Amino acid sequence: MNPKDLATTAPNTWCPGCGNFAILNAIKPVLADLDEEGLLALEKVVLVSGIGCHAKIADYVNSSSFYTIHGRTIPVATGIKLANPDLTVICFAGDGDAYAEGLDHLIFAAKRNVDITTIIHDNRVYGLTTGQYTPTSPSGFVGRSTPAGLVVPPINPLEIVFASGGSFIARGYSHGIELLKEVFREAILHRGFSFVDVLQVCATFFNLYDYYNERVYTLEEHDPQDRARAEEKMREWDYNSDGPIPLGIFYREEAPTFGDNFVKYNSKIADIDGRIREALESFV
């Protein structure tokens, strides 16, 4: 299938130079390829998005989708997956979505190792609300809600997901589509909770292209099953200091997923009245 077939008629309203284009242009060929290779079926793909500039991706990909509300992609995606384990469920969320409004859901999804993929459009600024700090904005960030500069340091989302039990942890960058495609593909194919933090540049409110271009490098000869090494690499950059910024798959492990025990429950009861009558017997 041609990735172009995945386009919709919705006019794209992202700003010129927006990092969201890279994510859109990476996910479409990945889905098309996986469909082509028989590794998934497009009609079984569901995209779930939150609220923010990122979330418009639901309008821009011609696949089943649920355009939800701010911070709540992950519980919706979890419900979809539990309801129908045959579906491939991919969440797109912003850093405000996943790390502020819905951090509880991120931690629990990682803890449960539910078999969904979560891609964070981490531009480290609120775009759609026109320029306030997010949980990953660096200290000193001057935004419209913090005109004197942000005092507190950012969180490192990779460490949070790792500590919570996430079984696939990666970082991408919106300048470098080949790496994004590779990471997305592996994340989707991974069975368990896959988490990809994408350094997605907001060209309008927080343009970090030059900053990132000087500091990013791709992990090589890194064994993602080496927990200690994975953790070390996640800590190499804390989203605040100027250290080198590793990209790629940091960590990956096979682990039981939430909902495995549900598969046998299909709510098919031939004689529901009879079964209820039996259940009532124990209350006489």
Next chain:
Amino acid sequence: MDEFSVLVGGRAGDGINEAGMIIARLFNQLGYCLYQYLDYPSLIRGGHNFAIVRAAGKKIGAHRDRVDFLLALNQETIDRHRWRLKEGSVVIYDSDEVKSPVAGGVGLPLKTMAKEAGAPAIARNSGLIGAFSGAAGIEWDILEAVLRKEIPKSIDENLEVARLGRDGIDGNGLKVERRSYPCCPVITGNELIGLGLLRGGLDAYVAYPMTPSSGILHFLAKVAGEFSIKVVHPENEIAVILMAQGFAYAGKKVALGTSGGGFCLMTEGMSLAGMAEMPLVVVVSMRAGPSTGVPTYTAQSDLHFVMNAGQGEFTRLVIAPGDLEQAYYWSATSLGLAWKYQIPAILLSDKTLSESAYSFNLDEARGIPDIRPVLADGEGEYKRYARTPDGVSPLAFPSMKGAVVKANGYAHLESGITTEDADEVKAVQDKSLRKEESLKKELERLPIVRTYGSEDASLALVCWGSNKPVCAEVGEKLGLRVVQPVVLNPFPTSQFEAALGVVERMISVETNSTGQLARLMRCNGFDPDDLILKYDARPFSVEDLEERLLEVTR
């Protein structure tokens, strides 16, 4: 005597609920209709717990203040409930605990008896129940059969304690005669709501624990394997209502349960369900608020909250069943309606209905309508929000061949793609309004207003939810009309008007401080003349309502 009331009391952790239920099951074997009111504070050990079991030869669903038997495991029970005694009441107490008993009461060393029988301390209940069975003239065989069924552990020791207790009673105090009420399951509202949802085709139940709704979660989690459903307890109520919408989107019939505080967290999800047209059944079991309020006690104070929760205007169904037969019927039917109209349906319960135990007669809950969702036929390009004359867009689910199913919480085109265009935005709202009209038409065919008592009475009690049984009983006794709207939103205006008949004066009976049903009635053109309100977080007893009615009508 036509009926009996038995109070059993002790500390939290003494097994008071279980003791009350065993007493209820004894009466059940003798042809009585049962009701158990359970009163317990918000703690795990200590405090004062009591249960009032009322048994009558006719249908009941409310407790009386005065009791015929007072069974006390501790001094506090005697002290707190002495006022409930009347002439001829029988008092039995644990003399190892109670040091200032009531004159004429029977003291038995229950703690010592349990020890002698080698039974755990909880078996004091068995001694007390054994003594009660002796005083009430209930045959040993019935007692033994019930105890064997109800007591999971150390049954021989418990039977021995029961025997010792029974032997401690000399002669019969009040003879419990056999009656002819059918032997029914005695079950709590929460368990019955669970069964009603299963009857409606439930695939999944999602909830975060919150009194008094947790009983549904516990029951459905217990029977999940038997009924092949998925039960999930997520991180919080926000996740509950969003996860549930994931289930609904994927085509699974889902219900969720909470109480007021949890429902506060669900309001953004309610609004999403409204805009994205996700079918949900949301059970809200009310307790006394505001805030934490009185968490293990009852109130009807969230009607306007659930009717209005969530930003924007969208179609929703609010149903307040008043007894178990209605709870069963409407739990099942609410799933059908939620799916046919793709709306959130709120099933409004309260602590009284959820946690009291009632005799449930399945034969009275028949005729559940078969209401099915409108499914896409697979022809042509699928549009999730196709704008049809009745406002209902045919449903498809992801993985159906050729169907791109785009759900959206933004205003959307028929395809599900976001829009901000003025005409399109209006069209989305018009579709929602058409859907509400279709829903109203469907509801006209269903028993959305119920009446009891005299048909030609000029005075009517109007009630909703768990006050139905007490109002029906008192109304029937005094020859009044009783009108109970079961569906509260959309308000059943024409059925309500018809139900009033020749009524000239209406009294709204509610367990809140402002008269929330009365306010809703006024919004719909009905003006109640008086209010009987109770807001001490306790349900009306039969005597309560009779006295209050006398004050109002004097």
